[in-house]
Amino acid sequence: MPRPELPVTGQAPPERADAARNRRRILDAAARLLAEQGPEAVTMNAVAHAADMGVGTVYRRFGDVNRLLLALLDDGERRFQQAFLSGPPPLGPDAPPAERLRAFLHALADRVLDQLAILATAEAAAPCARYSSGVYLTLHTHVAVLLRQARPDADATVLAHLLLAPFVPSLLGHLTADRGLTVAQLKAGIDDLLAL
Missing domain, CATH: 1.10.357 (Tetracycline Repressor; domain 2)
Incomplete structure (x- = not known):
């Protein structure tokens, strides 16, 4: 019996390798903050610090906390x-x-x-x-x-x-x-x- 095809939530466009690494670091840092301290702790500054990168990089990548979450x-x-x-x-x-x-x-x-x-x-x-x-x-x-x-x-x-x-x-x-x-x-x- 053929397997049914289901849509996968929006596929992201291809990224440069360094952009993909930065995105992963930011998401991993946000996930750690969320798990350890709750959603109130997830600020752009806190995520940048946890990801060990500049806050400007986090803002350019996601725009604001809501989009990051x-x-x-x-x-x-x-x-x-x-x-x-x-x-x-x-x-x-x-x-x-x-x-x-x-x-x-x-x-x-x-x-x-x-x-x-x-x-x-x-x-x-x-x-x-x-x-x-x-x-x-x-x-x-x-x-x-x-x-x-x-x-x-x-x-x-x-x-x-x-x-x-x-x-x-x-x-x-x-x-x-x-x-x-x-x-x-x-x-x-x-x-x-x-x-x-």
Whole structure:
């Protein structure tokens, strides 16, 4: 059976090698600051210092903090999409659909939790915008394709929305921060949901 083709979030135009290295250094520095200190710590000056380069280079490359944070999200999403579209099984192709779906939902939980602060900020700014974004549409299409393969009799379109619903950043933030659930508990809950 041919593999379905899904769009990958906006492909970046080719870059010079030095520009690509600087972009990577800046994104890695921003990611470290975000993970260690939260989104408030991600300023253009702090990122430049953490990347060991001039602040002018960071401004020329990204313009402002919002665009830098969006680039950081896009970078993570591009890596995630490559993993589930062409990475090794069970997340990537060549695994049974039910195994791929489980691996995908576990990886999605990790992804959302890893970037919870920035995703929650984006969600708060435009709560319903996520459902028309290219990122959500790609995730939804992928889940629907796997569901059609695993359960041809089910309404894969509706089930895909329902399976993705628990991955809203505010809910995962509530479950981990307010309710004290661990990632292992969340993944066990995902497995129980898939077993229904």
